[in-house]
Amino acid sequence: DFDGSPLSALPRPRWDDRFPRRLPNAPFRLEPYVDVDGHTMDPVHDFYLEQEQIDGGKMDRFVEASNAGALVMGYYDGSQLKQWALAKEFTLADHFFHAAFGGSMLNHFFLICGCAPVFDNPVESTKKKFDPKLDAIKDAKGAALVIRARQPDSPQSVLDGPPRHMNLAPLTKKLEAIGTLQPGNPVSKHDKTEAQERLPPSHLPTIGDRMSEKGVTWAWYAGGWRDVVEGRLKPYGEGKPDFFQTHHQPFAYFANYAPGQNGRNNLKDADEFYTAIDQGDLPQVSFYKPLGVFNGHPDYSDLAAGDAHVADVVARLRKSPNWADMLIIVTADENGGFWDH
Structure with a gap:
């Protein structure tokens, strides 16, 4: 709990009557409440909150620091999933961990450049808006741990409600971008983010730059890319x-x-990925990012949809003329706010 004492029970995920009001304080199977093709709320996955949850390696503050109550202790039996079969046939990297604390944007940066972008020279209003409100505690090992500051009226126990933080600002005090920001060069004409709140374009080197310098052919394929760039599809759920x-x-x-x-x-665009697969015309290195509905993310996707999509892509790759010379790596971009991954 917030005071460091063990919880007598786990609180129900917010607004989700499929779960009982209290569950035993232990990992639990989700299927009795929501199946693999069902949607759950999105547990917070944040740079500072994840470090608080990990608690110096003790891994005992996932419920206390989350917005999702017991959900973060839930898990599915994966043995019936299609990726389980792929893992049995090929290789499972069971000691894999995501590269950076927190959510998707920072981990995508680490994928291609191993770097944290910096918001150079923000105007004063942006700097003030994105300034994180922080506090410091001792973790389970006695080391100093910087955490998100809570509001004065935040519940005294997670059994009374999730913590209320003063803000979840996307920058550190050093102006490193750790949360979701929009790019300085808009991808979509429908993106109305104020120019001063966009992350300035980075000039840091990426793996793409390095491959191009060495003459390695490559592409980043994304579901929905062409439709968004050309204005037919709005980003972030508009037009689900x-x-x-x-x-x-x-x-x-x-x-x-x-x-x-x-x-x-x-x-x-992803359509070009599929065409290249079928024609045996893939570049030497291909990155593929599916549309959100297929990525298995809590809330707007589900585990079954993501699992089926990965299996479908691998099945298509098996039929490609490039198959004999192919190495496939399936990875996830972050921990998702769940205790077990």
Whole structure:
């Protein structure tokens, strides 16, 4: 609990009457309450909150620091999933961990550049708006731990409600971008984010730059890319079930991949990925990011949809003329706010 004492029970996920009001304080199977094709709320997955949850390695504050109550202790039996069969046939990296604390945008940056972007020279209003309100505690090992500051009226126990934080600002005090921000060069004409609140284009080197320098052919394929760029699909859920997240497109945040730059030619639509698969015309390195509805993310997707999509893509790759020379890596971008992954 907030005071460090063990919880007598786990609180029900917010607004979800499929769960009982209290559950035993232990990991539990989700299927009795919501099946693999059902939707749950989105547990908070934040740079500072995840470090609080990990608690110096003791892994005992996932419920206390979450907005989702017991949900973060829930898990599914994966043995009937299609990726389980793929893991048995091929190789499972069971000691894999995501690269950066928190959510998708920062982990996508780490995927392509191993870096945290910096919001250079923000105007004063943006700096004030994005300034994180922080506090400090000791973790389970006695080391100093910086956490999100809570509001004065935040519940005294997670059994009375999730913590209420003063803000979830997307920057650190050093202006490192750790939360969701929109790129300085908008991907969609429908993106109405104020210019001063956009992350300035980064000039840091990426893996794409390095491959291009060495003459390695590559592409980043994304579901919905063409429709969003050409204005037929609005990002972030407008026009569901197609759900496109700009912050899942890391190259869009780099100056070398802005419209009109040579690097832009490496950013392609998923339809081009499928055509290249079928024709045996894949580049030497391909990244593929599906539409949100297929990525298995809590809330707007579900585990079954993501699992089926991965299996379908692998099945298509098996039939490709490129199959004999292919290495496939299936990875996740962050921990998702759940205790067990």
